[in-house]
Amino acid sequence: MNILFISRAYPPVVGGIEKQNFEIAAALSEICHIDVIANTRGKWLLPLFLPYVTFRALISVRKYDVVLLGDGVLGITGYLLKLVTGKPVACIIHGLDLTYHNTLYQKLWVDIFLRHADKLIAVGHETIHQGVSRGIPASNFVFVPNGVTHANPDAIFTHQELETLIGKQIQGHILLTIGRLVKRKGVAWFIDNVFGTLNENCIYIIAGAGKEEANILSAIQNNHLQERVFFIGEITERDKKLLFTTADIFIQPNIKVNEAIKLFASLYRQPLANPEQLLATLALEKKAGSRFSKLSGGQKQRVAIALALVNDPDIVFLDEVSTGLDPQARRNMWALVEQIKDRGKTVFLTTHY
Numbered sequence: 001m002n003i004l005f006i007s008r009a010y011p012p013v014v015g016g017i018e019k020q021n022f023e024i025a026a027a028l029s030e031i032c033h034i035d036v037i038a039n040t041r042g043k044w045l046l047p048l049f050l051p052y053v054t055f056r057a058l059i060s061v062r063k064y065d066v067v068l069l070g071d072g073v074l075g076i077t078g079y080l081l082k083l084v085t086g087k088p089v090a091c092i093i094h095g096l097d098l099t100y101h102n103t104l105y106q107k108l109w110v111d112i113f114l115r116h117a118d119k120l121i122a123v124g125h126e127t128i129h130q131g132v133s134r135g136i137p138a139s140n141f142v143f144v145p146n147g148v149t150h151a152n153p154d155a156i157f158t159h160q161e162l163e164t165l166i167g168k169q170i171q172g173h174i175l176l177t178i179g180r181l182v183k184r185k186g187v188a189w190f191i192d193n194v195f196g197t198l199n200e201n202c203i204y205i206i207a208g209a210g211k212e213e214a215n216i217l218s219a220i221q222n223n224h225l226q227e228r229v230f231f232i233g234e235i236t237e238r239d240k241k242l243l244f245t246t247a248d249i250f251i252q253p254n255i256k257v258n259e260a261i262k263l264f265a266s267l268y269r270q271p272l273a274n275p276e277q278l279l280a281t282l283a284l285e286k287k288a289g290s291r292f293s294k295l296s297g298g299q300k301q302r303v304a305i306a307l308a309l310v311n312d313p314d315i316v317f318l319d320e321v322s323t324g325l326d327p328q329a330r331r332n333m334w335a336l337v338e339q340i341k342d343r344g345k346t347v348f349l350t351t352h353y
Helices: 016-029 043-063 072-085 095-099 103-114 125-133 159-166 187-193 213-222 237-246 257-265 277-281 297-309 327-342
Strands: 002-007 033-038 066-069 089-093 119-122 141-143 173-178 202-207 229-233 315-319 346-350
Touching: 002 016, 002 043, 002 072, 016 033, 016 089, 033 043, 043 072, 066 072, 072 089, 072 095, 072 103, 095 103, 095 125, 119 125, 125 141, 159 229, 159 237, 173 237, 187 213, 187 297, 202 237, 213 229, 257 277, 257 297, 277 297, 297 315, 297 327, 327 346
Parallel strands: 002 033, 002 066, 066 089, 089 119, 119 141, 173 202, 202 229, 315 346
Antiparallel strands: none
């Protein structure tokens, strides 16, 4: 089989899609013939790369059996190739390829370009759900998990090997974040605002590299979490498999508000029967589908309180919850404290106001 693989993001630029597409090209080259047309210069070249790659592919596509697109941004290229040549087109799809909040993008890329691809290769079940909810037939999707390549699927890793990797004996529930560490992923925010609300038997392991490293290390030190949060930097493929095998849950801090509520409820043995009711209590219903990075300071504080209440505690400690809020947001926070008291909770509050 001859494959034309088009990627709008590729090494030496560093990033998740870049690494994924490089590894896909390398793996496919071992089982078939593959030619790659890729943008290796970064996002700034994308406006020029799209018309260039479309023209170049139209000239050469007839000698290939199938066209594979590296992500949904290239949907327009795939649509034109299929329209003009009739060649089969497959596209690797991530969640944002379908949920990007732009009316023009939704009407063109999602409703037309991606819908007409022969196959959409989804890296998560939620991606398929988002596509189906937007009218794309489920039969258009195929699920291929993104992440560890199990060269030896029967390999067994022990807790002792994990402790050797961390360099310390650890006990408890293990939370894990792996990947490129950038601000929008919210790891430092998670440590500053959320992790301290979890049971003390929760351990957080962070592996990867990126511009956010210094802020993550500062957050660990400032919150005195050196015994519970471990930053281990870049790791080998073997260690990545070890972490995925021994961790209890994979954490992506910058997720949607309602997803965070469900996630934290799953960490407790006896959470609220309906934890999402906290969204109404804390006036967060309209923000249920929003990501942490898009919230105001007051909304982020309310989310942190919701996560602290998800296990229905009898006693609640609120430490400086009004810090950084404007006067109106501060008054709203005091009203919220009253609501928590009205639910029969004992509240310990520290504040300078």
